Amino acid sequence: MKKLYPRALEALLAVSRHEFVAGTDLAGSITGHSIPREDTVSHILDLMPEVEPDQVVMHVGGGAGYVAAVLSGLAQRVIYVERNDEVAEAARKRFFRLGKHNVDVIPRPIEEALGLDQLCDVVLCTTFLKDRAVVAPYLRDGGLLACLEGSAGPVPSLAMFEKRHGKLERVRTLGWVDFNRSSEQILIDLGIIDEQHLADAKQEAEKQNCRLLDLLRRKLNLEEIDLYKSLGRQRGMAFREGDELLNGLRPELFRRFSRTFLDLSRMIPVAEEQGKMVVATDDPDARTDQLERMTPNQSVECVLVTPTDFRRLWSALDLTVKGRHFVADHARHPESEREGEQGGGALLGDDQSKSNGHVSPYLVSVYEAILLDAVSEKASDIHIEQYEGRVRIRLRVDGDLHDLPQYQLSPREIKGVINVIKLRAELNIAEHRLPQGGRSRLQLANMAYDLRIQTQPSLHGENAIIRLLPQTGRAMTIAELGMSKHIGSRYQRLLDNPAGLVLVVGPTGSGKSTTLYAGLQTLADDGRRKVITVEDPIEYSIDNIQQTRVRTEIGFGFADAMRAFVREDPDVILVGEIRDQETALEAIRASQTGHVVLSTLHCNDAVDSLQRLYDLGVHPNSIAGELLAVIAQRLAKRICTHCRKPATPDPAILAELFPDGPPADFRCFEGKGCDNCNGRGTHGRVAIVEYMEVDSDIRNAISSQPPVGELRWRALDAGLVTMRDSALDHVIEGLIPLSELPRILPRERMAPEVRGGRRGSL
Numbered sequence: 001m002k003k004l005y006p007r008a009l010e011a012l013l014a015v016s017r018h019e020f021v022a023g024t025d026l027a028g029s030i031t032g033h034s035i036p037r038e039d040t041v042s043h044i045l046d047l048m049p050e051v052e053p054d055q056v057v058m059h060v061g062g063g064a065g066y067v068a069a070v071l072s073g074l075a076q077r078v079i080y081v082e083r084n085d086e087v088a089e090a091a092r093k094r095f096f097r098l099g100k101h102n103v104d105v106i107p108r109p110i111e112e113a114l115g116l117d118q119l120c121d122v123v124l125c126t127t128f129l130k131d132r133a134v135v136a137p138y139l140r141d142g143g144l145l146a147c148l149e150g151s152a153g154p155v156p157s158l159a160m161f162e163k164r165h166g167k168l169e170r171v172r173t174l175g176w177v178d179f180n181r182s183s184e185q186i187l188i189d190l191g192i193i194d195e196q197h198l199a200d201a202k203q204e205a206e207k208q209n210c211r212l213l214d215l216l217r218r219k220l221n222l223e224e225i226d227l228y229k230s231l232g233r234q235r236g237m238a239f240r241e242g243d244e245l246l247n248g249l250r251p252e253l254f255r256r257f258s259r260t261f262l263d264l265s266r267m268i269p270v271a272e273e274q275g276k277m278v279v280a281t282d283d284p285d286a287r288t289d290q291l292e293r294m295t296p297n298q299s300v301e302c303v304l305v306t307p308t309d310f311r312r313l314w315s316a317l318d319l320t321v322k323g324r325h326f327v328a329d330h331a332r333h334p335e336s337e338r339e340g341e342q343g344g345g346a347l348l349g350d351d352q353s354k355s356n357g358h359v360s361p362y363l364v365s366v367y368e369a370i371l372l373d374a375v376s377e378k379a380s381d382i383h384i385e386q387y388e389g390r391v392r393i394r395l396r397v398d399g400d401l402h403d404l405p406q407y408q409l410s411p412r413e414i415k416g417v418i419n420v421i422k423l424r425a426e427l428n429i430a431e432h433r434l435p436q437g438g439r440s441r442l443q444l445a446n447m448a449y450d451l452r453i454q455t456q457p458s459l460h461g462e463n464a465i466i467r468l469l470p471q472t473g474r475a476m477t478i479a480e481l482g483m484s485k486h487i488g489s490r491y492q493r494l495l496d497n498p499a500g501l502v503l504v505v506g507p508t509g510s511g512k513s514t515t516l517y518a519g520l521q522t523l524a525d526d527g528r529r530k531v532i533t534v535e536d537p538i539e540y541s542i543d544n545i546q547q548t549r550v551r552t553e554i555g556f557g558f559a560d561a562m563r564a565f566v567r568e569d570p571d572v573i574l575v576g577e578i579r580d581q582e583t584a585l586e587a588i589r590a591s592q593t594g595h596v597v598l599s600t601l602h603c604n605d606a607v608d609s610l611q612r613l614y615d616l617g618v619h620p621n622s623i624a625g626e627l628l629a630v631i632a633q634r635l636a637k638r639i640c641t642h643c644r645k646p647a648t649p650d651p652a653i654l655a656e657l658f659p660d661g662p663p664a665d666f667r668c669f670e671g672k673g674c675d676n677c678n679g680r681g682t683h684g685r686v687a688i689v690e691y692m693e694v695d696s697d698i699r700n701a702i703s704s705q706p707p708v709g710e711l712r713w714r715a716l717d718a719g720l721v722t723m724r725d726s727a728l729d730h731v732i733e734g735l736i737p738l739s740e741l742p743r744i745l746p747r748e749r750m751a752p753e754v755r756g757g758r759r760g761s762l
Contacts, residue, residue, distance in 0.1 A: 007053075008045045011073030012038070020064040020094060021189045033126050033179050034063020034087070035189060040179060041070055044124070047158055047174040048146050051075050051122060058120045058138060060110050060147075061127030065091030065103075071124070072100045079120065083109040110134055119143070126179075132161065132168060139163040146174065155180070183213060183284040186234045192220065213284075214307060224306045225675070231284040232304040242309030245270050245280060246316055246406060253277070254317040257294070267291065267302070268313050276301055282310035308376045315369040316406070363416040366409065367424075370417075371442055373404060374468055375449070380509075381468070384418065386411060386461035398637050398685055399509075411461060418455065418464050425453040433457055439537055442468075452537060471541050476518045477525070482638070482686035484729060487721060490693065491631065494596075495519050495572070500628035501591045503578075505601045505609045511635045511687050512600040513539050516574060519598060520545055529571035534561035536576050550576070562586035566593055575599040581617040588618060591626040604746075606630040606692035606720065607712045610702060624694075624702040632690040634723065634744040636736040640677035644669050649738050656750040657728070657741065669734040686735055688744055690723040716753055724749055 004012065017038050036044070044067075051057060051074040059068045062082040068091070072078045080095075080103055082088040088107035095103045106114055110125075111134050119140040125147035129135070135145055145161040145168060158177045161168040187193050193201070193216065201219065205212045217227055225241075232239035253269035254262075262268060266283040276299045279291065288300040305313065370393060374382050379395035386392075391414045394401045409417070422429045425438030435456050442449040452467040478488050494502050504512045517540050523531050524544040536550035536558070550557055558575055559582040565573050566589075577600050578584045591597045603612045609630050613623050647670035654662050671681025692698070692715050701714045716722070724745055730736045741750065 004042060004046055005050055007074060008042075008050070011070050012042055012045065014073050015066065015069045015098075017066055019098060020066040020069070021191070033061060035066050036126070036179055037181060037185065040177060041067055043175075044126075044146075044158065044177060045070075047177070048122070048124070048160075049144060055121035056118055058123040060123060060125040060129075060135070062091060062105075063087060063126075065094050067124070067126060068103055069095065069098065069100050072103050075122075076102065077118070078103045079106060079114075079116065080104065081106045081108070081110055081114065083107075114138065122146070128156075136163055136166065136168050139168075141165070144171075148177070149173070181234070183231055183235070186231060186284070187216065190230065190234070192216075192222070211307075224308060228282070228284075228304055228306045235284045235304070237284065237302060237304045240280065240303045240305055242305060242312045245303075245305070245309075245313060249313065249317055251317055257291075261290075265290065266310070268310065268317065270303075270313065272298075275299065278303060280305045280310065280313055282307045308372075311372055312369070312376065315365060315372055318365055363413070363420050366407070366413070366417050367420045370404070370407065371451075371466075371468075372444075374466075375442075375444060375447075377402075379468060382464075382466040384414065384421075384464040384466075386414060386458065386463060388460050398680070398682055399635060415461065418462050421453060421464050421466070422455065425451070427453070427455065432462055450537075450539070450541075452539075469539050476514060477521050478518045481515060481518050482730075482735065483689055484726065487689055487691050487726070490629075490691065491519065492522065494629055495523060497596055497628060499591050499594045499596060499626075501587060501597045501599070501626045502628050503599055503601055503609055503630045505603045505606065505612075505630060505632045506634060507602065507604070509635070510633055511685070512633065513576075515631060515633060515687060516598050516600065517542065520572075520574060523572060530569065531572045531574070532565050532568060532570040533574035534558055534565070534576060535574070546570075558583040559586045562590055566590050566595065570595060572596045572598065577601070578616070584613060584616045584618050588622045588626050592622075604632070605723070606632040606690045607708060607715055608632075610711060611708050614705065620703050620705045624699040627694045627702070629691065629693045632692075632723065633687045635685040636688050636727065636730065636740040636744050637682035638684045638686045638735060639669055639737055640671040640674060640681055640683040642676040642683075643672040643674035643681065644734055645672050647737065653738055653741060653750075656747070657724075659751050666732070668731050668738040670737045670739075682737070686730065688723055688727045688730065688736075689721070690726065691721040693719070695719075712753075722749070722753060724752070 017035070020035055051071065053074070053076060055075045056077045056079070057071050057075040058079040058081060059071060060081045062068050062080040064087070065080060068078050068080040080088070080091060082091065082105075085107045088105055092105045095101075095105070108114065110129070116138055120138050121140060121143050123135050123139060123143070123145045125132075125135065125145070128148055132145065132147055135147070139145060141163055143163045145163070146158055147161070148156045149159045150156045155176050155178045158174040160171045160174050162171050181189065184198060188195060188198065201216055202212060205215045208215065213227075216222070217224060229239045249270055250272060253272060257269065265281075266286055267279045267281045267288070269277055270280045271278040275297070277291075277295055278301050279288065280303050282305055284304060286302060288302050292300050370382060370384075374395050377395055377397050379397050381396040383394045383396070383401065384391070385394070389411070391407075391409045391411060393404045393407045393409075395404060419429050422436070422438075424440040426440075427436045427438045435454065437452075437454045439453060440451045442451055448471040450469040450471050452469065454465045456463045456465070478492055481488065483491065494500075504515050506512050520531060520533070520542055523529055524542055527544060531545050533545060533547045534550060535547060538547050538549050541547065548561055550561065558577070558579070562573065562575060562583070563586060573590055573595050575583065575587055575597065578587060587597050587599055601609050601612050603609050609632070610623065614620065647668050649662070649666070649668050671677060671683075673679040673681045677683040694702070695718055697718045698715055701711055706714075727736070727741050727744065731738050731741070
């Protein structure tokens with residue numbers, strides 16, 4: 001802190017800046033000009049003429065009130081002027097709480113008539129004025145105005161004017177005033193974190209060798225876009241989304257600078273227009289002075305992007321630059337292109353690939369960029385497909401497939417990308433005629449993903465499908481699944497049984513594994529029971545659960561694992577899937593010997609699972625004796641909570657759901673579309689469940705092995721919770737849109753089902 005005259009130093013030390021940032025009220029309206037740093041206020045007081053005890057001082061652009069509070073210790077009276085009513089009211093309350101009774105609050109723009117009863121000796125303006133003459137009527141003759149000059153840049157100057165004969169005359173420039181705050185100071189001012197927790201986070205970031213903002217975002221569970229938009233606004237930086245910048249990227253700008261310099265500076269040149277270079281950064285504190293010295297004939301504008309978009313921009317430019325080298329190399333070596341077209345697997349880089357498996361960095365960049373896009377979109381699957389003369393890359397997000405049009409790859413290039421995928425998954429790159437399956441891992445910061453990879457030959461070349469499974473060490477709990485409380489509590493009770501078989505059924509991609517893992521996570525958190533699993537593959541790694549992978553290549557399948565598990569004193573056994581008679585019989589035997597067995601089946605509904613077990617050769621009496629419950633499910637899109645609104649139901653869907661007319665109080669909702677859901681109106685998915693608990697009536701029916709239709713209505717009479725019932729509950733509660741029902745329910749299940757010969761009431 002600079003050496004101030006004694007009274008100014010005393011006034012500054014008497015006011016704690018923390019008092020003006022402790023709350024999060026109106027944080028978005030407070031900038032560096034509204035609540036300057038303590039050293040900035042000290043600098044302003046040092047630049048200005050000394051304020052006398054009998055003077056009246058006005059502060060224009062009062063903001064949080066910190067500067068006015070300091071001035072109140074120097075002057076007889078302080079007039080605080082702030083155009084934002086809510087900000088001014090918050091400042092008034094702070095002045096009253098701190099006993100600053102010589103501060104008068106005027107909540108209006110300086111351009112309007114203030115109606116002062118006394119002229120001012122000094123006016124300090126820490127905001128930019130279009131016309132400084134508007135201040136003149138409030139100054140006595142000989143009074144001084146200290147106001148900002150120049151552009152609203154990072155470091156404006158403070159100039160002094162004197163009122164002479166009714167007009168303001170310039171006296172001199174007092175000096176530069178830096179209102180900038182670091183991102184750390186902004187986080188404190190926004191009330192996101194306090195000084196102590198920030199200091200602790202700094203130490204942790206140093207130990208983990210990661211950026212402080214990345215660590216804080218993870219620890220405080222902050223939305224990346226919201227955080228960086230707020231930081232950009234506070235730093236006076238324009239915030240841009242990656243999709244806005246991707247289409248207009250200029251690779252020649254990227255090549256103009258050293259990659260090492262750009263990486264260390266956290267800057268990417270993205271555009272050039274009218275003597276100005278636009279650079280993107282994910283560092284709110286980035287400095288452009290070095291870049292400006294490298295481009296003396298251009299000004300530099302810095303725009304803020306999220307770390308995810310920064311990586312996307314870097315990968316896209318890196319991909320483009322390497323792609324041009326790749327094309328140039330193959331133009332010089334056309335024989336390698338012919339080999340690639342003929343053999344597919346030879347397109348790894350050059351002739352050297354045959355001997356040492358060298359992979360073109362360009363092709364690796366393509367694959368990594370696709371993975372990065374998938375992670376940023378929270379996709380569950382990536383589909384890379386080849387058609388005649390074109391390539392299609394799609395992501396599955398919330399159950400729907402979306403194209404990635406930015407990847408305009410030739411069939412020759414995509415063959416190389418698929419070879420990269422195969423190498424990462426340790427598959428045979430020379431085999432193009434048979435499907436292959438494997439897995440690899442992806443590490444992004446502290447987040448790991450297990451990649452399940454399948455390649456499939458087709459008419460025009462190989463396709464690749466990649467499933468992304470985040471490995472957090474935890475799965476969802478039963479409470480987080482989105483089941484109704486009634487069904488969730490019954491599922492929880494099933495896990496407490498001493499023995500029996502619980503099945504979760506549905507088609508591929510219906511969330512069966514997620515539901516089973518939720519049960520496992522509940523057991524892992526409880527810790528009183530030993531749980532063993534056998535899976536193919538292990539989709540989620542869960543702490544405190546003993547998980548085993550099937551190894552068919554060495555003769556270790558589901559049935560082999562089950563026979564071994566019963567000798568290891570488990571309480572609960574999870575079998576990834578019952579695929580054959582041997583596994584089904586071993587699951588039944590394990591439940592008969594005092595274990596709870598959880599597993600999945602591929603079938604359409606709860607009752608259909610019984611027929612599936614009959615077909616696998618399991619005796620009806622064994623099924624009746626051991627089966628505890630069947631949960632059948634589908635996944636429906638969840639309405640975005642940020643843009644949910646009441647909706648008008650589709651008459652065609654209503655007619656199917658309620659042949660006799662809908663209830664008078666029926667309601668439904670939909671998502672309008674917002675930034676949080678990328679305009680889709682839905683965000684995430686929720687399980688729609690059919691729940692059949694096996695009681696004595698159903699056991700008798702199972703033993704007699706009646707037709708499936710008869711089993712269905714007996715289950716309905718015994719209290720089967722149908723998928724239609726669950727879906728309608730979710731529609732009425734506003735969890736899913738009505739339009740999802742035809743997608744998850746077959747036509748014959750849309751209307752109420754017959755229960756014991758009578759139509760149901762729902």
